Amino acid sequence: MSSTDRWRHVWKRFGVSAPNEILLQDLIARCSEPHRKYHTMQHLNECFDKLQEIRAAAVHPDEIELALWFHDAIYDVKRQDN
16 A cells, blocks of 8 residues: 555544645655664554554554654654654
8 A cells, every 4th residue: 555545544534534645745755864764664664564463453553553654753863862
């Protein structure tokens, strides 16, 4: 599933018919920053794959999926406490 489709589907499950596509593009751009070594789109997709494996056991899987989108979205290389 593409990132755009995944984004739209999770928001639709919350009743949002037209999720903010600009925010999605911003998150993708952040995950694609050249200084990132770990929290990349590859890492995010691996998290989504793992969530899919355990989805049935999760109490709030949609909330987890949204949290995954935003985890480590802000990463300042000048800080030691990101």
